[in-house]
Amino acid sequence: xxxxxxxxxxxxxxxxxxxxxxxxxxxxxxxxxxxxxxxxxxxxxxxxxxxxxxxxxxxxxxxxxxxxxxxxxxxxxxxxxxxxxxxxxxxxxxxxxxxxxxxxxxxxxxxxxxxxxxxxxxxxxxxxxxxxxxxxxxxxxxxxxxxxxxxxxxxxxxxxxxxxxxxxxxxxxxxxxxxxxxxxxxxxxxxxxxxxxxxxxxxxxxxxxxxxxxxxxxxxxxxxxxxxxxxxxxxxxxxxxxxxxxxxxxxxxxxxxxxxxxxxxxxxxxxxxxxxxxxxxxxxxxxxxxxxxxxxxxxxxxxxxxxxxxxxxxxxxxxxxxxxxxxxxxxxxxxxxxxxxxxxxxxxxxxxxxxxxxxxxxxxxxxxxxxxxxxxxxxxxxxxxxxxxxxxxxxxxxxxxxxxxxxxxxxxxxxxxxxxxxxxxxxxxxxxxxxxxxxxxxxxxxxxxxxxxxxxxxxxxxxxxxxxx
Amino acid sequence: xxxxxxxxxxxxxxxxxxxxxxxxxxxxxxxxxxxxxxxxxxxxxxxxxxxxxxxxxxxxxxxxxxxxxxxxxxxxxxxxxxxxxxxxxxxxxxxxxxxxxxxxxxxxxxxxxxxxxxxxxxxxxxxxxxxxxxxxxxxxxxxxxxxxxxxxxxxxxxxxxxxxxxxxxxxxxxxxxxxxxxxxxxxxxxxxxxxxxxxxxxxxxxxxxxxxxxxxxxxxxxxxxxxxxxxxxxxxxxxxxxxxxxxxxxxxxxxxxxxxxxxxxxxxxxxxxxxxxxxxxxxxxxxxxxxxxxxxxxxxxxxxxxxxxxxxxxxxxxxxxxxxxxxxxxxxxxxxxxxxxxxxxxxxxxxxxxxxxxxxxxxxxxxxxxxxxxxxxxxxxxxxxxxxxxxxxxxxxxxxxxxxxxxxxxxxxxxxxxxx
Numbered sequence: 001x002x003x004x005x006x007x008x009x010x011x012x013x014x015x016x017x018x019x020x021x022x023x024x025x026x027x028x029x030x031x032x033x034x035x036x037x038x039x040x041x042x043x044x045x046x047x048x049x050x051x052x053x054x055x056x057x058x059x060x061x062x063x064x065x066x067x068x069x070x071x072x073x074x075x076x077x078x079x080x081x082x083x084x085x086x087x088x089x090x091x092x093x094x095x096x097x098x099x100x101x102x103x104x105x106x107x108x109x110x111x112x113x114x115x116x117x118x119x120x121x122x123x124x125x126x127x128x129x130x131x132x133x134x135x136x137x138x139x140x141x142x143x144x145x146x147x148x149x150x151x152x153x154x155x156x157x158x159x160x161x162x163x164x165x166x167x168x169x170x171x172x173x174x175x176x177x178x179x180x181x182x183x184x185x186x187x188x189x190x191x192x193x194x195x196x197x198x199x200x201x202x203x204x205x206x207x208x209x210x211x212x213x214x215x216x217x218x219x220x221x222x223x224x225x226x227x228x229x230x231x232x233x234x235x236x237x238x239x240x241x242x243x244x245x246x247x248x249x250x251x252x253x254x255x256x257x258x259x260x261x262x263x264x265x266x267x268x269x270x271x272x273x274x275x276x277x278x279x280x281x282x283x284x285x286x287x288x289x290x291x292x293x294x295x296x297x298x299x300x301x302x303x304x305x306x307x308x309x310x311x312x313x314x315x316x317x318x319x320x321x322x323x324x325x326x327x328x329x330x331x332x333x334x335x336x337x338x339x340x341x342x343x344x345x346x347x348x349x350x351x352x353x354x355x356x357x358x359x360x361x362x363x364x365x366x367x368x369x370x371x372x373x374x375x376x377x378x379x380x381x382x383x384x385x386x387x388x389x390x391x392x393x394x395x396x397x398x399x400x401x402x403x404x405x406x407x408x409x410x411x412x413x414x415x416x417x418x419x420x421x422x423x424x425x426x427x428x429x430x431x432x433x434x435x436x437x438x439x440x441x442x443x444x445x446x447x448x449x450x451x452x453x454x455x456x457x458x459x460x461x462x463x464x465x466x467x468x469x
Numbered sequence: 470x471x472x473x474x475x476x477x478x479x480x481x482x483x484x485x486x487x488x489x490x491x492x493x494x495x496x497x498x499x500x501x502x503x504x505x506x507x508x509x510x511x512x513x514x515x516x517x518x519x520x521x522x523x524x525x526x527x528x529x530x531x532x533x534x535x536x537x538x539x540x541x542x543x544x545x546x547x548x549x550x551x552x553x554x555x556x557x558x559x560x561x562x563x564x565x566x567x568x569x570x571x572x573x574x575x576x577x578x579x580x581x582x583x584x585x586x587x588x589x590x591x592x593x594x595x596x597x598x599x600x601x602x603x604x605x606x607x608x609x610x611x612x613x614x615x616x617x618x619x620x621x622x623x624x625x626x627x628x629x630x631x632x633x634x635x636x637x638x639x640x641x642x643x644x645x646x647x648x649x650x651x652x653x654x655x656x657x658x659x660x661x662x663x664x665x666x667x668x669x670x671x672x673x674x675x676x677x678x679x680x681x682x683x684x685x686x687x688x689x690x691x692x693x694x695x696x697x698x699x700x701x702x703x704x705x706x707x708x709x710x711x712x713x714x715x716x717x718x719x720x721x722x723x724x725x726x727x728x729x730x731x732x733x734x735x736x737x738x739x740x741x742x743x744x745x746x747x748x749x750x751x752x753x754x755x756x757x758x759x760x761x762x763x764x765x766x767x768x769x770x771x772x773x774x775x776x777x778x779x780x781x782x783x784x785x786x787x788x789x790x791x792x793x794x795x796x797x798x799x800x801x802x803x804x805x806x807x808x809x810x811x812x813x814x815x816x817x818x819x820x821x822x823x824x825x826x827x828x829x830x831x832x833x834x835x836x837x838x839x840x841x842x843x844x845x846x847x848x849x850x851x852x853x854x855x856x857x858x859x860x861x862x863x864x865x866x867x868x869x870x871x872x873x874x875x876x877x878x879x880x881x882x883x884x885x886x887x888x889x
Contacts (some may be wrong), residue, residue, distance in 0.1 A: 068736040163784045170694035173687045177711040177758070180751050184722060187729030258493040265490025282497045287870060289812025291841045292508070292863050295848045299856065300507055330500050337497075361479055363486035384717070391719025393815035394841075398848060418721050418815070425728065425819050443725040447718065454717045 003130055004064060007137055008057070015053045018145065019045035026152060035155065043158040050165045051148035056140045063133055071125050072096055079118040188447060191440030198228075198434050199235050204441065207236020210404035210415075212424060212435045235438055237445065239404035243321070243414035247396060248389035250325025250410060251332055255389075256382055258329075259336025266337070267344040268366055279338070286334040294398030297327035302399055309411060317401065319413040324399040328389055335385045343377030343464065344370060380460035387453035391446060393418040417442050508867070512860025518649040518662065519609040520601035521575065521638060525555040525583055527593045534594070543588055552580040556602070559643070560634045570630050576603040576662050601645055606661040606854035608635060612644060615853060652861065656827045657838060657846070661854025664847070666862050668829045672742050672822070672837030673811060679746025679833060680810050684753050685803050689792075691754075692761035692799075697787050716755040723752045724819030732820060740821040740836040748820060749810040757806040764798025765791060769888050797884035801877035808873040812866060814841040840866045 023045040030037045037044075076092050079099070086092045095115070101107035102119040103126070111119075152158070196204070211234050262282060266275050302323040309316030316322075347370050355365040371378070401413025402423060424439040470478075531550045534542060553568075556575055562568045576582075579602050586600050587593055607626045610616040612635075622629050638644050655665030691712075699705040727748040731737050737744050768791050776786035792799075822842045830837035838846070840862060847859040 065735055069734065072736075159782065163782065166784065167694075167698060170690050170698060173690035174694045174699070174708050176687055176691065177708055177715060177755060180715055180726075180754070181711045183730050183751075184718065184726045187726050188722070191729065258496055261490045261493035262497060265487070265494055269487055269490055278494050278498065281501060282494065284501055285497060287808065287812075287874065288504070289814065289841050289866060289870070291812070291814040291844045292504075292867070295844060295859060295863065296504055296507060298848060330497075333497050361483045363483045364479070366486070387717060391721065393719070393721045394845065397815075397818075398845065418719070421721055421725070422815065422818055425724075426823060440725060440729070443722055447722050450717060450719055451714060454714065458713070 003134070004060065007060060007134070011053055011056050011060075011137075011141065014141065015049045018048040018052050021045075022048040022152060026155075029153070029155075038155050039158040039160075043162050044152050046162045047152065047156075047158045047165075048145065048148050050162065051144045052141055054165070054169070055144050056137050059140055060133075060137060063136075067129055067133075071122070071129060074125060075099060075118060075122050078121050079114060082114050082117055084114045084118070184447065188440055188444040191437045192444045195434060195437035195441045198437075199232055203232040204235050204237050206238065207233060208238045208406060209233050209236045210239045210420070212420070212438050231434065235434070235441075237442075239406045240415065240417050240420060240442070242406055243400070243404065244390050244416040244418075246408065246410075246414055247321050247325045247328065247400060247416055248386055250321060251329035251389045252382070252386065254326055254329025255332040255336050255385060259333045259385070260340055260378070262333070263337040263340035264344060264366060264371075267341045268362065268370070279341075282337055283334045285331060288331070290331065290392060290394040291398070293327050293331050294394040294396075297323050297395055297399035301327055305411075314411060316411045317413040319399060319401040320411050321400065321407075321414045322410040324396050325410070327399065328392055328395050331392070331395065332385045332388055335388055336381055339381030339384065340374070340378050343374045343381060343461070346377075346465065347373050374464070376460045376464040380457040380464070383453050383457035383460070387450040387457070390416075390453075391418065391450050393422060397422050417446050421446075505867075508860050508863050511857055512862075512864045514613045514615070515652060515857040515861035516649050517613075517646045518651065519604040519612040520645050520647050521559065521604050521608075522643040522645060523555050523559060523600055523602045524597055525551070525586070525600050526597045527551065527587065527595060528554070529594050532594065540588060543584070546584075548580045548584045548587070552583050555583070560637060567630060570628060571634060574605055574608050574631060574634065576605055577660055578603065578663055601647060603651070603662055604644070606852060609662055610853050610857075611635060612639075612646070613857075615857065652858070656829050657825055657843070658827065661850075661852045661858060664855070664858055666840065666843055666865065668826055669838045669840045669843040669862070670865075671830050672745070672826075673839040673841075675742035675830065675833040675837070676745040676749060676817075676839055677807055677811055679743060680749040680753060681803070681807060683747065683750035684757055684806070687750075688754055688757035688761055688803070688806075689799060692758050692765055693787060693792065695758075696762050696765040697791065698783075712755045712758055716759060719815075720752055720813055721815040721819065723748055724816030726751070727816060727820050738834055738836070740824045740826070742830065742833040742835075742837055742839070744820050745817050745822060745839060746833065748816050749813060752813065752816065753806040753810045756809060757803050760802025760805070761795075761799045764795040764802065764885075767798065767888065768794045794886060797880050801881040804873050804877040804880070808870050808877075811869060811873070812841055814845055817842050818845065840869075 023041045026037060026041045026044040029035075030041075076096055079095060080086075084095055086095055095118075098107060098109070098115060099118045099122050102111060102115060103122050151161070262278075266279060270278070298319075302318045302320065305320055305323050306316045306318045351369050351373055352365055355369045356362075360368065396416045396419045400419055401415050402419065403413065404415045404420075405412060407414060421439045421442050424435060528551060531554060532546060532548070534546045538546070553572065556579060557568045557571050559574070560571055562571055582602055583600060586598070590598070604612070607616065608631075611618070611627060616627070618625075618632065627635070635644075651663055652665045653670070654667050655663055656668035658664040695705065695708065699708075727744060731744050731747060732739055737747075772790050772794065773786050776790045777783070781789065817839055822838055823846060824836055824838075825846075826836050826838050828835070844859055844862050844866070847855040847862065
């Protein structure tokens with residue numbers, strides 16, 4: 001880790017000095033030999049800098065990404081050769097962690113000879129890898145500098161070359177978006193596939209009972225039929241999607257009327273002055289971190305509802321779906337209002353004028369002409385808001401319940417997909433337990449659900465825009 | 470129904486409709502007010518702490534250190550006896566239980582506070598000084614009026630005897646309110662009176678800086694490519710679809726990504742600002758690219774054509790003319806993206822920033838917390854003192870967000886050129 005920073009620092013310093021060297025060198029060459037340079041001297045400097053830094057930094061990045069994986073497999077193999085016994089990946093990981101802890105000097109348990117030997121070879125490999133990394137990086141730097149110096153001496157068209165390299169850099173930056181998507185898909189799929197190899201996907205999708213704590217310490221690779229019968233009942237997705245949709249539905253009951261009406265008011269009625277003040281204030285609601293809403297819902301709104309319920313003789317859970325849904329709805333208001341404001345604004349004025357011409361009042365025009373015309377866009381904005389609501393985490397983690405109840409009583413507590421992901425992954429996780437993997441399966445489901453909603457919403461908004469553009 | 474009646478009905482429907490619109494805006498505004506008021510009324514008291522004035526006598530026999538002891542020797546020395554002796558003199562106690570009750574009025578760090586005072590002043594041995602020792606959380610909350618006195622003793626954390634002492638201390642003006650330096654200086658603690666956001670502040674700062682360093686250059690370069698250089702082909706379309714989708718992916722999914730790739734595969738250290746920064750950078754990247762592209766698009770083509778006409782290369786026209794003109798919009802988009810990242814909690818919980826970290830992180834690869842995660846952690850604690858600490862942390866977080874958003878608006882209004 002530290003070594004990497006040192007290397008990056010050295011490469012940076014070296015590159016910078018090369019810039020000045022390249023610039024003055026080409027200047028002196030042009031004076032000495034009395035030739036006209038093919039580019040401004042500074043471009044020769046840039047050329048050297050790019051050649052010196054990019055290959056070595058890319059190499060360093062790739063090396064850093066793969067080093068731990070390779071060292072781990074080597075160490076586990078050597079430990080196995082020395083007689084360490086482990087039955088599955090779980091135990092192998094545990095032994096590897098122990099070896100690492102011994103190396104770092106933070107392990108205080110019993111150290112047997114196998115562990116000691118392995119720790120020594122771990123130290124050896126770490127050293128070897130670090131040394132070879134340094135040597136290789138220096139080799140790459142020297143090779144690329146020699147190559148680029150040669151180019152400079154031949155009076156190449158440095159500006160064109162620099163621009164080609166920079167263009168590659170620009171393209172590479174835009175590829176990061178694709179890489180991120182791929183990373184998300186692979187990391188979710190990888191664990192989900194393991195999960196679905198233990199739990200049948202239909203048991204997951206249509207099961208009505210969610211209690212992952214049952215799968216606590218269990219060897220996933222060797223499950224008997226009996227154990228499976230018990231396990232398959234523990235990972236039923238139905239209560240989670242029901243709870244999630246229920247809370248999102250309550251949120252929408254709050255957000256859609258308030259958001260839509262304020263969007264309509266701002267687009268059709270509000271004077272410029274009111275609009276200028278109220279629009280940013282409503283958008284504050286979208287800028288407040290969700291953990292703040294969660295705190296408010298859990299400590300103020302939840303107990304408040306319970307108090308009201310007690311006064312009315314109702315039993316209200318202090319983690320009621322109502323409190324979480326209400327606060328989530330308030331968070332979502334600006335998404336609905338600003339999007340529907342935009343959509344209503346882009347309805348052509350001629351439609352309104354036609355309606356006024358036949359004697360309709362303003363509200364009649366809005367209800368009968370503007371809203372029907374803007375409907376696809378409004379539905380799109382509501383769908384975007386729904387996808388926000390089901391992906392929202394902190395409000396439900398703090399204000400909604402943890403137990404998966406199948407209920408449609410808003411005063412009881414329910415749980416959601418995101419709450420369960422957090423609950424499963426907070427704290428210590430066992431590798432390769434169906435419980436840990438189920439969080440990734442939930443994440444995959446959530447990812448697909450939001451993707452589909454967004455796709456439909458964007459199509460709706462786009463189609464609507466095309467209609468009036 | 471006559472014509473007039475119908476018209477009247479239609480006009481009242483018009484008024485009603487208008488009222489609904491105004492009412493919903495009003496409801497939204499009202500909610501902002503309620504939320505802010507609720508947080509501020511709960512949290513503002515956390516910036517002060519209650520202290521009790523105690524006379525400390527540095528008895529050489531009890532201290533067992535020499536007159537010319539070095540700082541290291543003092544740090545090693547045992548101040549426990551002298552602390553207990555000084556504290557129980559606050560009120561006459563009859564037996565050991567009562568003495569314990571008195572000691573419970575003070576923070577568990579009373580010994581450290583006395584030692585610190587001893588280190589700061591030279592040669593206090595054999596002298597008496599008055600020190601303001603931080604009170605325990607219960608007394609602090611009682612003094613701030615957050616703790617009800619009129620409930621039965623067995624349901625209170627403060628006994629009747631302690632209440633008598635407290636009233637006595639108030640009467641003698643021994644109880645003072647000081648600026649709560651612990652809140653800003655300390656890391657997390659199990660004792661509310663000692664808990665602070667120092668560690669969370671540093672952790673958030675490191676995370677945001679790493680996020681900025683990674684996301685800003687990549688976002689600017691990517692948007693320059695997509696707006697200025699990208700050919701219209703399938704790869705470009707694919708990149709654009711990806712960016713739009715990533716902007717809508719729930720933040721918790723980025724937490725899962727970080728858990729699987731950064732922690733499990735690359736094995737970066739858990740609970741560190743480094744991992745948090747990388748995760749937040751991946752998350753904010755599409756959210757920065759979108760406003761960056763908008764501000765590049767807003768630069769009129771005449772600028773590019775003018776540069777090309779006098780012989781600049783495509784690159785020169787972009788980097789010398791278009792980018793500087795688009796910079797204010799780019800920067801304000803970045804700041805707003807960072808403000809969102811600063812308040813993001815869910816992915817940080819998944820990468821283990823919920824760990825209980827007492828030490829203030831000195832580098833980005835030390836375990837640490839962050840402001841929003843600290844809010845989450847404290848909101849789960851039962852002690853009353855943490856409610857005001859949580860609210861105060863939210864106040865700090867919100868004020869950072871307000872400053873960042875104002876900066877973004879200012880940059881845009883002050884420096885952005887309008888083309889029309």
